[in-house]
Amino acid sequence: MRIQDIIKGKKEWRAHVKRVESLPQDYQIVYREIQKYLFKVGPVELTDGIGLLSGIVDLFEEGAAVGKGVLDVTGSDVAAFCDDLIKGSKTYADIYKESVDQKIGRAMKKAEDKTKKGGISKWKKQSR
Template sequence: MNFWETITGSDLTREWKAFDARAEALPADYRAAWRDLTTRLMPYGDFTGRNLTPVLDGALGLLEESAADGLRIDDVLGGDIDGFAAALAGEEGAPDFREKWRRQLNRNVARRLAQTGE
């Protein structure tokens, strides 16, 4: 990845198009699960979403292999897409971007209060 791709995000666009092409080859129930899974993983991403790219690649690979093996989508995801997404993002109850921002805001406020002597 070169500087221009980093600035413009063209590398991410290219990767997302590749994900979309791979997902289109999945059966309909798997495609629906893929869309739902990507939506539920987005809050765990950083500003650009670069940290989720390897996670999404692995998840899509799992869906592709499971579809090829003829497994039902509920057998693969366990019927709990929220829990599956949280487990993929790190661990159960992994902080999303709101929690990260809340912690950062609290640290900044505490630092300011310490500077002013209150």
């Protein structure tokens, strides 16, 4: 990553934060919880820019402009709202699940190979 890209990213993030800070207090509270949730379980693409988060701020600005409460915009189950936003996106949880499956697969294959070569029977003889 070039230094210009880093500087551009920081400028975009600062502008984004200012937009969030201009929202009504209840919207800010919910936004920050959504942000935490998405950073923990959210899509891998979230690290590629602020597109999703910016879209949420757009939605919140529209809701605030017409006088809606934040939960009227998101619904009372904010986590479900977040899950709907990232439905179909690859998440860090998905990557971790794949990693666990791969590790288990390799370990099982290794154990099978030892069994086929007589490794386990040799171990049994040694332990007697």
